[in-house]
Amino acid sequence: xxxxxxxxxxxxxxxxxxxxxxxxxxxxxxxxxxxxxxxxxxxxxxxxxxxxxxxxxxxxxxxxxxxxxxxxxxxxxxxxxxxxxxxxxxxxxxxxxxxxxxxxxxxxxxxxxxxxxxxxxxxxxxxxxxxxxxxxxxxxxxxxxxxxxxxxxxxxxxxxxxxxxxxxxxxxxxxxxxxxxxxxxxxxxxxxxxxxxxxxxxxxxxxxxxxxxxxxxxxxxxxxxxxxxxxxxxxxxxxxxxxxxxxxxxxxxxxxxxxxxxxxxxxxxxxxxxxxxxxxxxxxxxxxxxxxxxxxxxxxxxxxxxxxxxxxxxxxxxxxxxxxxxxxxxxxxxxxxxxxxxxxxxxxxxxxxxxxxxxxxxxxxxxxxxxxxxxxxxxxxxxxxxxxxxxxxxxxxxxxxxxxxxxxxxxxxxxxxxxxxxxxxxxxxxxxxxxxxxxxxxxxxxxxxxxxxxxxxxxxxxxxxxxxxxxxxxxxxxxxxxxxxxxxx
Numbered sequence: 001x002x003x004x005x006x007x008x009x010x011x012x013x014x015x016x017x018x019x020x021x022x023x024x025x026x027x028x029x030x031x032x033x034x035x036x037x038x039x040x041x042x043x044x045x046x047x048x049x050x051x052x053x054x055x056x057x058x059x060x061x062x063x064x065x066x067x068x069x070x071x072x073x074x075x076x077x078x079x080x081x082x083x084x085x086x087x088x089x090x091x092x093x094x095x096x097x098x099x100x101x102x103x104x105x106x107x108x109x110x111x112x113x114x115x116x117x118x119x120x121x122x123x124x125x126x127x128x129x130x131x132x133x134x135x136x137x138x139x140x141x142x143x144x145x146x147x148x149x150x151x152x153x154x155x156x157x158x159x160x161x162x163x164x165x166x167x168x169x170x171x172x173x174x175x176x177x178x179x180x181x182x183x184x185x186x187x188x189x190x191x192x193x194x195x196x197x198x199x200x201x202x203x204x205x206x207x208x209x210x211x212x213x214x215x216x217x218x219x220x221x222x223x224x225x226x227x228x229x230x231x232x233x234x235x236x237x238x239x240x241x242x243x244x245x246x247x248x249x250x251x252x253x254x255x256x257x258x259x260x261x262x263x264x265x266x267x268x269x270x271x272x273x274x275x276x277x278x279x280x281x282x283x284x285x286x287x288x289x290x291x292x293x294x295x296x297x298x299x300x301x302x303x304x305x306x307x308x309x310x311x312x313x314x315x316x317x318x319x320x321x322x323x324x325x326x327x328x329x330x331x332x333x334x335x336x337x338x339x340x341x342x343x344x345x346x347x348x349x350x351x352x353x354x355x356x357x358x359x360x361x362x363x364x365x366x367x368x369x370x371x372x373x374x375x376x377x378x379x380x381x382x383x384x385x386x387x388x389x390x391x392x393x394x395x396x397x398x399x400x401x402x403x404x405x406x407x408x409x410x411x412x413x414x415x416x417x418x419x420x421x422x423x424x425x426x427x428x429x430x431x432x433x434x435x436x437x438x439x440x441x442x443x444x445x446x447x448x449x450x451x452x453x454x455x456x457x458x459x460x461x462x463x464x465x466x467x468x469x470x471x472x473x474x475x476x477x478x479x480x481x482x483x484x485x486x487x488x489x
Contacts, residue, residue: 025077028192028219031175031276034111034138035068036083036120037061037103038161042129044101056157057123058100060131063161064121067169071162074172081113083120111138116276117175121164123151133164135174139277144178176220182275183218187226190272192219195229195284197268203290204257212266212287214243214251223249227270234265236291257291264289300327300355320361320374326352326387352387 040057069075084104111118115138123131129151135144147167151160168174176191183189196215204210214231216224229251230242236258243251257264266289270282302325329351361374388399 025074025172028176030077030079031116031172032079032081032114033171034081034083034106034113034115034118035065036106036118038064038121038123038131038133039103039105040101041122041124042126055100056155057129057131057151058103059157060123060151060161060164061103061121063158063163064133064165065161066158067162067165068119068171072165072169072171074170077172081115083118109141110277111141113138116274117144119171131160131164133168135168135171137276142277145174179275180220180222183222188271188273189275190218190224190227190270190282191275192280193217193224193227193270193272193282194219195268195270195282197266197284197287199255199266199287199289202288203292206257206259206261206291208291209254209256210289211252212238212255214245214253214268216245216249216251216270216282223247224270225249227272230269232267235260235262236264236289238266255289257289260291262291264291300325301352302326317364317366318361320359322357322359322361324354325356327355329353350389352389 038058038061040054042054042057045051045054069078069080072078083106106118106120117135118138119133119135121131121133123129130148131151132146132148134146136142137144145168147164149160149164149167179191183191193216196217198213198215199210200212201210212231214229216227216229218224223245225245225247227245227249228242229245231238231253232241233255237256239254239256243253245251255264255266266287268282268284268286271279272282273279302323362371363374364370365372390397390399
């Protein structure tokens with residue numbers, strides 16, 4: 001039969017099979033194989049005609065070479081090295097054997113080149129010759145698979161090589177069968193395992209505890225039982241430095257966060273023996289646990305507004321001093337949800353209501369040249385949600401919502417309200433560090449209203465905003481704020 005037809009037919013037959021092995025070798029990695037020649041152990045004849053027939057034995061290598069790896073459906077999972085360059089290790093005196101009667105065969109002992117497996121053949125048997133093709137581990141020279149065919153009189157060398165190669169292959173499939181059987185013997189063998197670490201909580205407060213689940217599976221998804229997994233953490237503490245997997249390849253251990261905010265990286269390692277020989281470490285992605293300082297919500301806080309304006313022509317003048325006391329909207333949550341992380345995980349924000357408002361103010365009636373007194377409207381403010389506190393990636397945000405009808409006065413047009421009319425735009429940001437100690441002590445900050453936010457054409461207008469959070473001792477805290485104001489028309 002025409003050799004070109006055989007090659008074309010074989011190529012067509014394996015194209016559809018290639019995707020079947022792609023996922024397996026992607027998970028279990030490729031294998032490095034040294035392909036050697038076929039050694040003829042039948043003595044060399046003495047006559048020319050007999051020598052020509054004897055040479056046909058050597059030509060069977062062409063069929064093996066054509067099938068492996070070109071026609072092997074698992075060839076994408078294999079990396080092939082030519083045995084002609086790896087016959088004597090790294091010996092600088094080695095010589096490459098050439099010629100039909102000088103096959104390159106593997107040297108005794110472990111094969112050179114860092115390969116996983118090696119492939120070679122022999123022809124033996126005077127009178128009833130047979131061709132044997134062997135697949136062995138490169139390190140231990142353990143037999144993985146062999147195939148034998150008879151070579152009758154008049155055999156076609158190329159077809160014979162193809163036939164024995166097809167009987168042995170697909171090569172990667174035979175390798176995986178061997179490695180699974182070896183792996184199933186138990187510890188220490190594995191193919192290419194992977195460790196999965198899953199914390200029960202990926203975010204903890206300082207000194208809090210959680211559990212970490214460990215799953216060890218081989219590359220083909222088979223759980224690995226009774227395997228020792230060694231673990232370590234960059235911060236915090238593990239309740240043990242190693243675990244042993246159960247029948248499902250699972251284990252668990254405890255983790256305690258450290259006393260300082262940090263990102264704890266937990267790593268795991270399993271040292272195993274490869275079925276083909278040698279040791280390696282399992283693959284795996286470290287687990288990360290973010291440790292933060294808890295944000296303790298203040299039960300109450302007060303905001304003092306102090307504003308005044310005296311225009312240059314003295315036609316517009318006002319003065320006011322107001323104190324608003326806020327309390328948690330639901331006091332029953334104070335103990336159960338004292339940590340803002342837990343509260344905001346469900347609600348997204350925490351509401352505060354106005355508990356009390358007090359203050360005085362007056363506006364100048366330039367027509368009658370008298371001061372018009374004003375008072376704060378309790379009815380319109382007390383008991384309503386007027387502030388929210390919510391957590392952000394970098395700290396917390398306090399939003400003071402707008403008052404309505406804050407002033408009661410006989411002539412309210414003389415009472416300027418450029419702070420109170422736009423309190424819904426008042427946003428005060430607390431950094432992470434500030435939020436961490438917000439309720440640890442009394443905090444107070446005076447914020448001057450920026451010049452560019454004062455009423456238009458009133459450069460003498462001034463305002464300040466003082467926040468006081470209840471705590472044990474006096475201390476100041478820097479807060480970033482954005483206070484947008486506009487003139488009341």
